[in-house]
Amino acid sequence: MGNSFGLGELGFLIQGLKWTVLLAAIAFIGGGIGGLGVALARTSTSWGLRRAMAGYIAVFQGTPLLMQLFVIYYGLGLIGLTLPAWLAVAIAFTLHASAFLGEIWRGAIEALPKGQFEAARALGLHYVPQMRDVILPQALRIALPATVGFLVQLIKGTSLAAIVGFIELARAGQIVSNQTYAPLFVFTVVGAIYFALCWPLSLYGMHIENRISRTAR
Amino acid sequence: MPLGYTLDFSVVLDALPALLWGCAGTIGLALAGMALALVIGIGGVVLRGSKHRPLRSLVIVFVELIRNTPFLVQIFFLFFALPNIGLVLNPTVTAIIALGVNGGAYAIEIIRGGVQSIDKGQVEAGLALGLHKGQVFRMIVLKPALRAIYPSLTGQFIMLTLTSSICSAIAAYELTSVAQRIESETFRSFEVYFTITLMYLAISWLLMTGFSVFSRRYFLYPTR
Numbered sequence: 001m002g003n004s005f006g007l008g009e010l011g012f013l014i015q016g017l018k019w020t021v022l023l024a025a026i027a028f029i030g031g032g033i034g035g036l037g038v039a040l041a042r043t044s045t046s047w048g049l050r051r052a053m054a055g056y057i058a059v060f061q062g063t064p065l066l067m068q069l070f071v072i073y074y075g076l077g078l079i080g081l082t083l084p085a086w087l088a089v090a091i092a093f094t095l096h097a098s099a100f101l102g103e104i105w106r107g108a109i110e111a112l113p114k115g116q117f118e119a120a121r122a123l124g125l126h127y128v129p130q131m132r133d134v135i136l137p138q139a140l141r142i143a144l145p146a147t148v149g150f151l152v153q154l155i156k157g158t159s160l161a162a163i164v165g166f167i168e169l170a171r172a173g174q175i176v177s178n179q180t181y182a183p184l185f186v187f188t189v190v191g192a193i194y195f196a197l198c199w200p201l202s203l204y205g206m207h208i209e210n211r212i213s214r215t216a217r
Numbered sequence: 218m219p220l221g222y223t224l225d226f227s228v229v230l231d232a233l234p235a236l237l238w239g240c241a242g243t244i245g246l247a248l249a250g251m252a253l254a255l256v257i258g259i260g261g262v263v264l265r266g267s268k269h270r271p272l273r274s275l276v277i278v279f280v281e282l283i284r285n286t287p288f289l290v291q292i293f294f295l296f297f298a299l300p301n302i303g304l305v306l307n308p309t310v311t312a313i314i315a316l317g318v319n320g321g322a323y324a325i326e327i328i329r330g331g332v333q334s335i336d337k338g339q340v341e342a343g344l345a346l347g348l349h350k351g352q353v354f355r356m357i358v359l360k361p362a363l364r365a366i367y368p369s370l371t372g373q374f375i376m377l378t379l380t381s382s383i384c385s386a387i388a389a390y391e392l393t394s395v396a397q398r399i400e401s402e403t404f405r406s407f408e409v410y411f412t413i414t415l416m417y418l419a420i421s422w423l424l425m426t427g428f429s430v431f432s433r434r435y436f437l438y439p440t441r
Contacts, residue, residue, distance in 0.1 A: 062375075062421040063414050064382035066393065070410040078222065078407050152285065159287035163386060170289050183297035191286045191294060198285035 005185060009176045016172025017193055019086070023158045023168060026090045028151055031097020038102025040131065043109045053102065060099035066160050068096055073164055089161045093154070100150055108143035109135060145212065148205035152198045159194075169193060228403040229412045239395030240416055246312060246391050247378035247424075253317025254377065258324025259359075262332055265325065276325065283322035288383050291315055296387045312381070312389035320377040327369050331362035364436045371428040375421050382417070392416060 003009070041053040060068065072092035076083055083091075112135060120130040140147075162171035173190035177183040229236070265276040283291065292315040299306060299314070306314075335358050343353040363370075385393035396413045400406050 059418065062379075063417045064379040064393070066382045066385075067410060067414040067417055071407065071414050074407040074410060078224075156285075156287040159289045160383065162289065163383075170287060173290070174293070177293075183293065184301065187290055187294040187297065191282075191290045194286045194290060195282065199281065202281070202285055 003179050005176070005180050005182055005189075009180060009186075010189075012176055013169065013172050013190065013193065016167060016169040017197075019166070019168040020155065020158050020170075021197070023086070023090060023093060023161060024151070024155045027093035027097045027154055027158070030090070030094035031101050031154070034094060034098025035101025035105060038098055039105035039109060042102060042106040057099045057103050060096055061103070065096055065157050066163060068092055069160055069164055085164070085166050089164060089166050093158065093161075096157070097150070097154055100153075101147065104143050104146045104150060105139060108139040108146075111142055112138055142212070145205050145209035148201055148208070152201050152205070155198055155201075156194065224408060225405060226408050226412070228399070228405045229408050232399045232403075232409075235395055235399065236392065236413060236416065239390075239392035239413070240420060242309075242390045242395070243378070243381055243392040243417075243420060246309065246316065246381050246384065246389065247374075249313045250316030250320055250377055250381065251374050253313060254320030254324045254374075257317060257321025258328045261321060261325035262328045263354075265329060266332075280322045280325050283319055284326075288315070288319050288380055289386060291319060292384060292387055308384075308387045308389040309391075311387060312384035312391070315384070316377055316381055319380065320373065323373050323376075324370065327366050327373060328362065330369075331366035332358055334365050335362055367428075367432055367436060371425075371432075374428070375424055378421060378424060379417065 038053050038056065041049045042057075044050060069089065069092045072095065073085075073088050076088050076091065116134060116138065117130070120134040125134065158168055159170035161168050162174060165171070167175070169190060173186050177186040180186060261276050261279070264272050267273055292312065295315050295318070296308070296311055299311060339357050339361075340353055343357040344350075348356070381391055382393040384391055385397055388394050392413055396409050400409045403409070
């Protein structure tokens with residue numbers, strides 16, 4: 001009954017890879033926008049806003065990503081939103097990424113010397129230009145290695161969409177493994193594809209981290 | 218709300234004992250995984266500093282492979298690979314190994330950073346005092362290094378605990394697989410998963426509190 005692993009199976013994995021990349025890209029871009037909002041709210045002067053965002057971050061960092069997927073996936077259905085599976089999953093990953101990126105960027109904003117904020121205000125800059133032209137460019141530079149590190153986590157995390165039944169790379173691997181009865185070989189190939197995706201990013205992250213720590217000295 | 222759907226947490230209440238046992242399973246799985254990760258982490262750091270180049274390279278390759286592939290793929294791989302080398306284990310033991318191997322790779326990097334933070338002069342002083350190499354490693358390198366890396370190591374352990382939910386994919390005994398069984402019997406997906414999400418939150422808070430109590434007990438510098 002089983003097929004052997006051939007070009008068709010490889011093609012199926014590549015199809016899955018496309019969804020993995022797409023899902024990670026949507027979550028990273030969406031999470032980037034959401035994370036910026038979270039980071040700004042976390043460093044704002046409003047006590048309520050800061051507390052609310054701290055709670056949001058604590059919940060997303062204190063629960064498994066898999067549970068976040070399940071709850072958001074089924075929760076969206078409950079509030080009457082019938083969305084295609086990929087969109088529901090993408091929303092869950094976006095909310096997850098917003099919390100983590102928000103926390104990373106909050107740290108970077110708070111790591112800036114206080115004089116930067118004071119100087120910007122002394123120059124008469126309002127909140128928006130102060131953030132846009134003075135604070136964020138510097139903060140994002142400090143946060144770049146951690147941001148790239150999180151992107152790697154996010155790509156690996158998209159594999160959990162497989163458990164909800166969404167066909168991305170890991171799920172495609174499971175299917176091919178069931179068809180070919182060659183789980184070891186298939187999961188080696190799947191692992192190698194993930195590695196090829198993540199390792200260059202990890203190396204890049206390490207590279208910029210070294211560069212930043214060298215210029216800081 | 219879609220027509221006619223009302224939230225019903227009574228099925229969750231009925232299943233509460235099973236869910237609490239699931240929590241215990243998760244905590245047990247996580248603690249065993251942490252212990253193995255610590256062993257692999259310390260062993261890996263020792264090998265990473267070995268005189269033999271192949272050993273050092275082996276550790277680097279291991280760390281990079283684990284850190285750049287998803288845990289789900291790793292646990293599937295182990296699940297099918299272990300029987301091939303004659304190790305037929307139950308899913309929960311396989312899950313402990315997978316968690317330990319995954320956490321171990323991260324622990325190697327974290328512990329190595331701590332070991333590097335120890336001044337070479339400390340080691341030389343220890344040796345000059347006549348301590349054995351093992352004693353120097355244990356008392357002069359390891360303990361202060363552990364103190365330095367404690368926050369990032371325990372943070373990683375919390376991550377490991379949350380990751381353990383993925384072990385449901387091979388039906389290891391832990392909270393998520395218990396929840397999946399209850400869900401398949403009652404079809405109350407949202408209620409069940411919402412409840413165990415709160416349980417995970419409680420577990421990670423419990424562990425964080427435990428870690429900070431432990432550090433206050435064992436890692437305080439002697440004050441007199």
